[in-house]
Amino acid sequence: MSEREVQISCVGCSLGYEGETVVSDINFEVRAGDYLCILGENGSGKSTLVKALLGLKSPNTGEIRRGGGVGAGEIGYLPQQTVVQRDFPASVREIVQSGCLGKTGLRPFYNAAEKALAAKNMERLGITDLAKRCYRELSGGQQQRVLLARALCAADKILLLDEPVTGLDPKAQLDLYELISKLNKNGITIIMVSHDINAAMMFSSHILHIGGQKQLFFGSKDDYMNSPVGRSFILSEGGEIDG
């Protein structure tokens, strides 16, 4: 347990769309049980990096390696909210179960084990009583829990969360952060994109900071707080962490 396995490593990656580079020279690794926070301004390429980590998009140069029993399609993903979902008629159970789809292969319907897994994850996130409710009528915080339960159905080792607390009130934000932190303590690796420097300081173990088309920092949280990048970012974002 002293040396935890590397689950994802990113070596000299540069990412972009149609020839235009968004961010280059990304190097970091994530080990089992880490809680990595990805920080950066709007448009700095955080979601782009997330897509690359998920394998939805291949890096222009460099390489993303997966290890530690994490294959393609075994990363649970909580997307930055899209418009389509807002008025989508779907019950909570239907959405959570759809997380199991990667396991069904060519089988057209869910089997008992997959249904049980969905039920277990709804229980875990405290949304069992919402199972029959309509997704679009839930509060923002409840919606995020539903999507988190779906992500847990897809993968139980590693979760990738793209700005999970956007649009939630402070109480709901804290609840969600604590929930994620609890999952992390139970051994699930967390990679979270965030704007919220305070939360990053409070919950994460590692920080990846990107900006100006490159990687500004990668390392443990404590190193970040003592680095020039970290200190200026914490100051400019009005962080309230003392030392």
Added chain:
Amino acid sequence: MVELIEKLQKYFTLPFVQYAMIVGLLIALCSSLLGVTLVLKRFSFIGDGLSHVAFGAMAVAIVAGITNQMLIIMPVTVASAILLLRTGQNTKIKGDAAVAMISVGALALGYMLINIFSKSANVAGDVCSTLFGSTSILTLTKLEVQLCIALAAVVVVLFVLFYNKLFAVTFDESFSKATGVKSDIYNLLIAIVTAVIIVLAMNLVGSLLISALIIFPALSAMRVFKSFLSVIICSAVISVVCAAVGLMVSILMSTPVGATIVSADIAVFFIFWIISLFKRG
């Protein structure tokens, strides 16, 4: 009332009325199944564009004097569906502009061709009937009915088999891609099936009214129902009932088939809209 029922009974002994009913209901069923996905994926514009392409293809078939027009219309429409899907995903060309271009272009060229080359004395009538549906639903041959039944069966079976995948791809494409669902293949499948349904539905309601057949039942169901499954079932029921009622009314009162069916769909939409207002209030 009794008189009307007797009249209907008499009509339903005629084979061409039976054929029309079978084909009409099957088309209504298929288009509503797919309609929910198309509306939710914001793909309904593709349906609209394709119906115009199908009209253009039909014009070519008429001008070329081909007896089995399906042979031209079907491949052209399916190919355009694939093309539209590709351009829709391309970030450089605006998807909706590309669709508008192709659909209006096909409409204009089709009308030109018919006008210049048609040997028929009643060009305006021909065009009108391909656009708004014609009596061709009442002149179906047995072969056409069999073809329609076979295609409808394929659509329904595909839909049931891929129901969960369609749901996932519709609800959240990037998530399902990330969990290893081949969403590109399903998008392609959706586009092809849409094309097939549109070509089939052209007989029933005409190319301009097809979108209504696809969109209205889905929108009505979405007003009231809250899970994906219930929306799908409800929209299928609405669509089939409206098609049945529309066909009967049009036979009894000799109104145009397509427009009557679509009117029924619109009426249901308003009823559901009002229900949803009450539910909320």
